[in-house]
Structure formats: C-alpha cells, structure tokens
Amino acid sequence: xxVVSQHPSWVICKSGTSVKIECRSLDFQATTMFxxxxxxxxxxxxxxxxxxxxxxxxxxxVEKDKFLINHASLTLSTLTVTSAHxxxxxxxxxxxxxxxxxxQYFGPGTRLTVT
Amino acid sequence: QxxxxxSPQSLIVQKGGISIINCAYENTAFDYFPWYQQFPGKGPALxxxxxxxxxxxxxxxxxxxxxxxxxQFSLHIMDSQPGDSATYFCAASVExxxxxxxxxxxxxxxxxx
Numbered sequence: 001x002x003v004v005s006q007h008p009s010w011v012i013c014k015s016g017t018s019v020k021i022e023c024r025s026l027d028f029q030a031t032t033m034f035x036x037x038x039x040x041x042x043x044x045x046x047x048x049x050x051x052x053x054x055x056x057x058x059x060x061x062v063e064k065d066k067f068l069i070n071h072a073s074l075t076l077s078t079l080t081v082t083s084a085h086x087x088x089x090x091x092x093x094x095x096x097x098x099x100x101x102x103x104q105y106f107g108p109g110t111r112l113t114v115t
Numbered sequence: 116q117x118x119x120x121x122s123p124q125s126l127i128v129q130k131g132g133i134s135i136i137n138c139a140y141e142n143t144a145f146d147y148f149p150w151y152q153q154f155p156g157k158g159p160a161l162x163x164x165x166x167x168x169x170x171x172x173x174x175x176x177x178x179x180x181x182x183x184x185x186x187q188f189s190l191h192i193m194d195s196q197p198g199d200s201a202t203y204f205c206a207a208s209v210e211x212x213x214x215x216x217x218x219x220x221x222x223x224x225x226x227x228x
C-alpha cells in the first residue's frame with residue numbers, strides 16, 4: 001500500500017512551452033501533497049505544499065505564476081511548469097501525506113528537460 | 116539556513132560492514148524524523164522513522180538512534196549489502212505544522228562487494 005505515481009516519468013519540451021505533471025496517490029487519500037525539485041547530486045528542495053480544495057502554499061523564492069499547482073481531489077495534484085526555460089530542467093518529485101499514518105510517501109519523479 | 120545537517124556526504128563500506136550516517140537539527144519543535152533511501156532516477160522511499168519519545172528504533176538491518184538532548188539522530192545500516200548502495204536522506208518535520216519535511220543534504224553510500 002501507500003503508492004504514489006507520477007506521469008509522465010520523463011518529458012522533453014521546447015523552451016517557451018508549458019508542461020503538466022500529474023501526481024496521484026493510488027491507494028490512499030491525501031489531503032496534502034508536496035512538490036519538490038531536485039538537481040543532480042543535491043537534496044530535495046520543497047517548492048510548494050498543496051491542500052485539496054485550496055490554493056497551494058509556495059516556498060520562498062518559488063514563482064507561483066510559473067509553477068502552477070492544482071490539487072483537484074484527494075488523490076490528484078498537478079504541477080504545470082509554464083513558459084519553461086532550460087534552467088527549469090530538473091527532477092520533479094511529488095509526495096503525499098498519508099495523514100492517518102503521519103507518513104509521507106514519494107512518487108517516482110519526473111525528469112523534465114527543456115531544450 | 117540549513118536546519119538539518121547531514122554527514123558524511125559520502126561513504127564507502129565493505130560488504131558486511133556497518134554504514135553510519137549522522138544528522139543534527141536545530142529546530143527543537145521537530146517531532147518526526149524519517150530516513151529515506153533514493154536510487155538514481157527514482158523517488159525517495161521511506162526506510163524508517165522515529166519520534167522523540169524513543170531513543171532507538173530497529174527495522175531489520177536498519178536502526179535509528181535518537182539523542183534529543185544533543186539534537187542528533189543517526190542511521191545505522193548493519194551487514195551492508197551492495198544493494199544498499201544509494202543516497203540516504205534524513206529529514207525532520209513538525210507534524211502539527213502540516214508535516215512539511217526539511218531534508219538533510221544526503222549521503223551517497225557505496226557498498227563494495
């Protein structure tokens with residue numbers, strides 16, 4: 001149990017286009033989902049916290065108009081990278097908070113490459 | 116300000132040996148301390164977690180030791196295997212504040228056969 005999926009696992013897009021990444025909790029409900037960014041050989045950097053039915057809370061320095069987060073249901077959150085640029089190329093990882101167990105489970109990540 | 120400091124950045128251990136990774140935190144409000152294992156190109160996977168009311172927790176070959184007064188906690192991997200070669204992250208959070216995790220910098224572990 002406690003499986004989190006992400007789609008796509010890998011995406012290449014051209015500079016200036018937008019990309020949407022989906023994060024789903026497959027076998028549990030998640031009132032809170034988190035989005036992280038990870039550069040090679042670095043730790044995870046929290047980008048934002050999303051709660052079902054409310055606006056996401058962004059960490060300092062994260063552009064909310066560039067990284068649009070929607071938490072449409074208790075099992076789905078999406079991250080849209082708008083007007084992507086090469087510097088947005090990174091590994092994006094979501095996690096879901098399994099509230100009844102107070103544990104956070106991570107998705108497999110999405111590798112975004114902007115050309 | 117890095118609130119969770121992890122060391123070492125990397126370590127090499129022989130098969131069958133013990134891998135030890137240490138973390139120190141600053142925020143005394145932290146009340147949940149998980150460890151994650153991450154393989155290249157994959158998301159982190161929860162290994163084991165501890166809360167401040169216990170000083171040690173063991174699950175299989177993995178043990179967390181927790182020292183509340185020193186604000187330190189560590190992961191011990193006993194009988195290390197080549198399959199344990201991965202990056203390990205400690206983290207901490209305040210559950211009442213929404214369980215937002217603060218991660219350590221990570222430790223790359225290489226287990227030599």
